Amino acid sequence: MELLFPHKTMRRVQQELVADITATIQGRKRLIAHAPTGMGKTAAVLSPAAAFAVKQGLQVFFLTSRHTQHKIAIETLQELNMLYKGKLHVVDMIGKKFMCARPEAATLYSSEFPTYCKKLRDDDGCEQYLNTRKGGKATKSAEQAVEQLITIGPMHSETSVSYAKQQRLCPYEVAVLQAKLCNVTVADYNYMFNPAIRDSFLKKTSKELEQCIVIVDEAHNLPERVRHLLSSSISSSMIRRGMREAEEWLKLKGGDEPELLRQLMALEKALEAVAAGLPKNGQKLVGREEFLDELRKEADVDVLVSDLEFVGDDVLEQKKVSYLHMLSKFLTAWRGQDEGFARIAAVKQGLKGTVLQLSYKCLDPSLVISEVVERAHSIICMSGTLKPAEMYRDVLGFKQDAVIKEYPNPFPAHNKLSLIVPDVTTKFTARSAEQYKKIAQHCADITNAVPGNSIIFFPSYDIRDKVQELFYPQSRKTVFLESKKMGKKDKFEMLERFKEYKENGAVLMAVSSANFAEGIDLPGLLKCVVVVGLPLQVPDMETKELIQYYDKKFGKGWDYGYVLPAMTKCMQNAGRCIRSETDRGIIFLLDERYLWKQYARCFPQDWNIKMSRDYVKEIRGFFGNA
Secondary structure, eight states, X not given: OOOOOSXXXXXXXXXXXXXXXXXXXXXXXXXXXEOOTTSOHHHHXXXXXXXXXXXXXXXXXXEOSOHHHHHHHHHHHHHHHHHTTTOOOEEEOXXXXXXXXXXXXXXXXXXXXXXXXXXXXXXXXXXXXXXXXXXXXXXXXXXXXXXXXXXXXXXXXXXXXXXXXXXXXXXXXXXHHHHTTOSEEEEOTHHHHSHHXXXXXXXXXXXXXXXXXXXXXXXXXXXXXXHHHHOEEEEHHHHHHHHHHHHHHHHHHTOOOOHHHXXXXXXXXXXXXHTTTOOTTOEEEOOHHHHHXXXXXXXXXXXXXXXHHHHHXXXXXXXXXOHHHHHHHHHHHHTSOSTTEEEEEEEEEETTEEEEEEEEEEOOTHHHHHHHHHHSSEEEEEETTOOSHHHHHHHTTOOTTOEEEEOOOOSOGXXXXXXXXXXXXXXXXXXXXXXXXXXXXXXXXXXXXXXXXXXXEESOHHHXXXXXXXXXXXXXXXXXXXXXXXXXXXXXXXXXXXXXXXXXXXXXXXXXXXXXXXXXXXXXXXXXXXEESOOOOOOOHHHHHHHHHHHHHHSOHHIIIIIHHHHHHHHHHHTTSOXXXXXXXXXXXXXXXXXXXXXXXXXXXXXXXXXXXXXXXXXXXXHHTO
């Protein structure tokens, strides 16, 4: 089959990936690909996928949670569409909430938007929806908009949403109508791995999962995303807000029936009962029936769920958020299966006092992912940090016959230096003022010697702040501090200011799993990344249950539930440094544990890591040869 490629030349490593993708699709196989940044994997995977879509009538789903990767995918597809003379029809889908034309949508919780949207549609209260669909069918205006968008060709969602808003149409519904005519859909993970969203979307667009080529970009993020999707929790503060909401509703309706408030008090008592005896910041496992039995002492669970849903839906007609609706959804989730989940009660110290929490936590993302893996025509999971790939094969629910492939790093080896500084650690039992002082000294010596910008990643804000106090007086460069409450705009503005220090250099002190951990590209602007300590998950009850679950299922609980996820974060942090063939930079790993076998084995061979105590000499030698 003829293959069209969007660039004039194809690197050898791209040729290899293209051949593997072609074989995967032809053979209806499953591929897990560790494909390093910079090898051009987006073009290499979309080219053969597009060929099968156009010539054999298959559907391509390119799934990514990153805004920048949406853009790269669309730009690649624009080039391919020119080669296919307009036969490659593409739609770019983001979350429904973020495509909404109504200004108030931005203030809603993502979990509450679907109910809000449905109520508005059912009550004929959305002008944009009525302009787009009538009686379940597309209006003439909507059909004309879709025809125009298809004619223009692949475009980023921002452009298509803006166009639909100008026509006073619903951008999401226009995109769904467009998707029905498209053979490539670029979308967020939810469009394939949220069963309700997937089934609805495929039905509306007349597509069959068995005819879909599913491409999962940055697949190392998929397990945690799906766990979060399948998890639910309530808190004592949420129940109290629900009580106030119920009181307001009763007052508005002119009723004095105390039954709903009595049931909410029963819910609060049940939460207090299962959390009884826990100290501050304490946790314990709770049985499914243990909590329900406490609740049944003073409430009928079925009636409570029904009442909460009814009143919550009514509240959502007037307000943007309903705590009663949230409580209803939690109780429905709580009555779900035990296998692959943990039920945890916790006592937390909040800003306004002690908060009780009850959580239904998903441990096994394959409960959802495996259906897609088994039913899709073919599936490709790719990332620059899918190591070890066997872990992702197991955790994501692939069978043993899945193809696993690791591709070489395309960048010149001499452009990167990877060093371990072994005389410090953030190991909990070793944390002390002396350790923080030594870490601060190393960080200052390193970043002062680097001719340009550096980012330092810490395991937590607490450790970052303790080190920062000692680091700041020693640093000869401008220091930027990441904030817990940063929004997208704040993050963008900080990066822009950080870039301005390209010549003199600045230091950004960030946290391993927060805003700057991945998804940022600073080609030519970042000379050094320092990873302080190991970004291990807090060994709380959920982590312990995850370790136990994977130990039972695969005999690898410690690796799958604790060690390897931390190493993935470490490698993602380090990956911010070298983003192009011309980038030169140094990666520093500040913790003696990186020399331990269980951690050292996780690094790709091409990192060529070595230990160094005279790192300033190494820095000067490396950049002196630039």
